[in-house]
Amino acid sequence: MTLFLYNIFIRVYVLGIRIASIKSNKAALWLSGRKNIFNELQNWRNKYSGNEKLIWFHCASLGEFEQARPIIESIKEQYPAYKILLTFFSPSGYEIRKNYNKVDAVFYLPMDNKRNAIKFINIANPTLVIWVKYEYWYYFLTTLKQRNIPVLLVSAIFRESQPFFKWYGGLWKKILKSFSHVFVQNEHSIELLKLIKLDSNSTLSGDTRFDRVITIAEKGNQLPASLLNFCEGNKIIVAGSTWEEDEEEIVHYTKIHKDIKLIIAPHEIDKERILEIQKLFKNTILYSDFIVANHDAQIIIIDNIGLLSTLYQLADVVYIGGGFNQSGIHNILEAAVYGKPIIFGPVYEKFSEALDLVNNGAAFSIENALELECLLDKLFNEENLRANASQISKSYVYKKRGATNIILQYFQANRLLIN
Numbered sequence: 001m002t003l004f005l006y007n008i009f010i011r012v013y014v015l016g017i018r019i020a021s022i023k024s025n026k027a028a029l030w031l032s033g034r035k036n037i038f039n040e041l042q043n044w045r046n047k048y049s050g051n052e053k054l055i056w057f058h059c060a061s062l063g064e065f066e067q068a069r070p071i072i073e074s075i076k077e078q079y080p081a082y083k084i085l086l087t088f089f090s091p092s093g094y095e096i097r098k099n100y101n102k103v104d105a106v107f108y109l110p111m112d113n114k115r116n117a118i119k120f121i122n123i124a125n126p127t128l129v130i131w132v133k134y135e136y137w138y139y140f141l142t143t144l145k146q147r148n149i150p151v152l153l154v155s156a157i158f159r160e161s162q163p164f165f166k167w168y169g170g171l172w173k174k175i176l177k178s179f180s181h182v183f184v185q186n187e188h189s190i191e192l193l194k195l196i197k198l199d200s201n202s203t204l205s206g207d208t209r210f211d212r213v214i215t216i217a218e219k220g221n222q223l224p225a226s227l228l229n230f231c232e233g234n235k236i237i238v239a240g241s242t243w244e245e246d247e248e249e250i251v252h253y254t255k256i257h258k259d260i261k262l263i264i265a266p267h268e269i270d271k272e273r274i275l276e277i278q279k280l281f282k283n284t285i286l287y288s289d290f291i292v293a294n295h296d297a298q299i300i301i302i303d304n305i306g307l308l309s310t311l312y313q314l315a316d317v318v319y320i321g322g323g324f325n326q327s328g329i330h331n332i333l334e335a336a337v338y339g340k341p342i343i344f345g346p347v348y349e350k351f352s353e354a355l356d357l358v359n360n361g362a363a364f365s366i367e368n369a370l371e372l373e374c375l376l377d378k379l380f381n382e383e384n385l386r387a388n389a390s391q392i393s394k395s396y397v398y399k400k401r402g403a404t405n406i407i408l409q410y411f412q413a414n415r416l417l418i419n
Contacts, residue, residue: 001163001171006138007113014111025270029091033108041123044105054083055417056126058109061090063331064132065097067155070211070404071130076102078408079417085124089135096305112137121147128416130154131179138171141178150180150416154407155207157352158189165192173198183407186352203410206403207353213309213337214401221310224291230300231314234261235380240308241267241330242321244276246345249369250319251280253376254299260380263311265302267321267330277301309334316386317379319372320344323365329354332363339394341379341386343372353396362392 020027059065084103088094098106110116117139129151144151163169183205193199285297318335323345332342342363348354357363366372379386411417
């Protein structure tokens with residue numbers, strides 16, 4: 001792709017968002033969140049003397065934020081004098097984490113063009129910039145490089161199908177060269193960077209998500225007594241981040257196995273989605289109603305944000321949604337850290353942890369409701385199979401911890417952060 005085509009893509013993307021915003025609340029939030037962004041950013045910066053050093057973290061959405069979070073919180077604890085600016089590209093991240101109290105400000109990232117990039121960087125004036133996993137915006141990254149501002153990419157993962165490794169990927173290689181250093185999740189990513197001679201400024205660190213889910217699990221967040229009573233003495237399936245396609249696979253099992261209890265946390269919890277789930281499943285209650293009034297329901301629908309990662313500890317078996325969508329499955333590590341057998345749909349090849357857990361017998365992929373029924377029956381009836389999968393899941397996560405410390409050690413060795 002040439003820069004000319006890149007600029008056309010940006011214009012078409014924004015036009016598409018404007019058209020979509022007529023019907024899509026998410027697209028409308030994407031637009032409204034970027035109005036007056038430079039004035040708001042300048043007003044925030046004007047609160048300080050200008051001498052404070054600032055670290056800028058950028059995440060595409062909520063999943064990438066969870067990868068940034070262990071680093072953010074470690075920096076805030078060890079280097080409290082630094083201000084931290086957090087930006088998101090997607091409303092899915094911004095709207096949920098706009099009040100996150102471990103950073104000093106949260107903004108949307110303006111759409112990438114030369115004017116926006118220069119203006120944003122001039123106002124923010126970062127000392128260090130950390131981007132997470134992906135998000136390769138040409139003008140922002142090349143402007144930072146031109147100004148000799150260190151830019152790190154953390155928890156990156158590369159695949160042969162990406163344009164960096166194609167004959168037409170010249171622009172993308174230039175974007176990748178804008179990073180001062182790249183921390184990758186696996187050895188395969190290092191090998192791919194070697195092919196384009198960009199491995200000299202890279203480190204195999206692993207994925208910071210492992211550190212994050214271990215922190216959540218070891219914190220031991222308490223769950224309401226009513227929820228514990230719901231689960232006690234019952235076989236429990238927790239279905240997390242589900243879409244319509246996932247729910248259609250699960251519903252048959254709940255109809256013919258009345259003894260099984262289901263806790264379902266859909267990926268989106270707007271009123272329309274909740275109503276769809278209530279129509280599909282019988283004998284349900286919303287979590288918001290359940291915690292104030294006990295109910296002899298078979299199925300609890302989680303209608304709030306932030307609870308899912310601790311709910312997995314209640315499960316005998318976990319189902320992770322997204323595997324029937326082109327984008328693939330959602331975070332399976334939040335369940336694996338508790339030592340749970342994990343089931344998901346057929347689209348998971350882009351996720352190394354899913355591949356690893358499937359190959360080791362701790363996770364299972366299904367194509368349809370019949371396969372799901374057979375697998376669930378097997379896991380519930382064969383205790384040794386379930387126990388073995390559980391042990392493998394937990395062990396796998398704990399063996400992968402440590403990415404955050406590797407990144408912080410790089411900061412210290414290169415004096416990127418100074419007390």
